[in-house]
Amino acid sequence: MKRLVLNILFIILLSACSTDLPQGVDPPGPFNLLLPENQEICEPGGIINGPNASVVFSWEKAQGATSYSLKITDTSGMITSTDDITETSYKIDLKRGESYSWGVLANNALYQVASSASFHFYLRGEPVSNLVPTPPSAIYPKSGQSIAGDLTSIQLEWEGYDPDGDELSYDLTVEYGSSPNDTFTNLVDQNNLKGTTYTIEISPNTFYSWKVVASDGKEAAKSQPFSFQTTPN
Numbered sequence: 001m002k003r004l005v006l007n008i009l010f011i012i013l014l015s016a017c018s019t020d021l022p023q024g025v026d027p028p029g030p031f032n033l034l035l036p037e038n039q040e041i042c043e044p045g046g047i048i049n050g051p052n053a054s055v056v057f058s059w060e061k062a063q064g065a066t067s068y069s070l071k072i073t074d075t076s077g078m079i080t081s082t083d084d085i086t087e088t089s090y091k092i093d094l095k096r097g098e099s100y101s102w103g104v105l106a107n108n109a110l111y112q113v114a115s116s117a118s119f120h121f122y123l124r125g126e127p128v129s130n131l132v133p134t135p136p137s138a139i140y141p142k143s144g145q146s147i148a149g150d151l152t153s154i155q156l157e158w159e160g161y162d163p164d165g166d167e168l169s170y171d172l173t174v175e176y177g178s179s180p181n182d183t184f185t186n187l188v189d190q191n192n193l194k195g196t197t198y199t200i201e202i203s204p205n206t207f208y209s210w211k212v213v214a215s216d217g218k219e220a221a222k223s224q225p226f227s228f229q230t231t232p233n
Helices: 002-018
Strands: 033-035 039-044 051-060 067-073 079-086 089-095 100-108 113-116 117-122 136-142 145-147 153-161 169-177 185-193 197-201 207-215 220-222 226-230
Touching: 033 100, 039 153, 051 067, 051 185, 067 089, 089 100, 100 136, 117 136, 117 169, 136 207, 136 220, 153 169, 153 207
Parallel strands: 039 117, 145 226
Antiparallel strands: 033 051, 051 089, 067 079, 067 100, 100 113, 100 117, 136 153, 153 197, 169 185, 169 207, 207 220, 207 226
């Protein structure tokens, strides 16, 4: 009798716990960024004071998303992250006369899905003779992507943009380790690259971190660190 009571209590407890778990939750659907537009000079929505202006970011609704995270990267590679946004727009104050890249993550109880692309823009400020490039963004591999361990090399690909059309050159740094918390070893340190691709050799079961600096010969912009890992062979 005692065992029967214990079994009933266990079943009741298990049922109560299972109801707390998300049931039938799918990843948020695909969505696109809207404003500020990609590769455009942005007119500030409202000048707060001399160096700053308010900018409204907007994007499409992602089916199944319960909140959004807005990520903005400036020319120094610093990321401003705003989470738990419940609408499809958000206003933030930024420094004028700077280039930025931005993207959005759609979130729900189980999943996080990135916008289809990252956008770049220049926030207009006082007239200057040269506009700063936007921080480079990764095209392949996407940050956090897993790469098959049986590959011996891959071609890194990134994107850069200069608001006033200057020709860009790039500095590329690649490091590797056994895990994200490992001490990293330098693999590639290339300067003054004219293209936006570079082939590197890779090994199985390894974590890689890479970053790109874009320069127009006068000003430079640093990407955020990108990462990928290879699976065991």
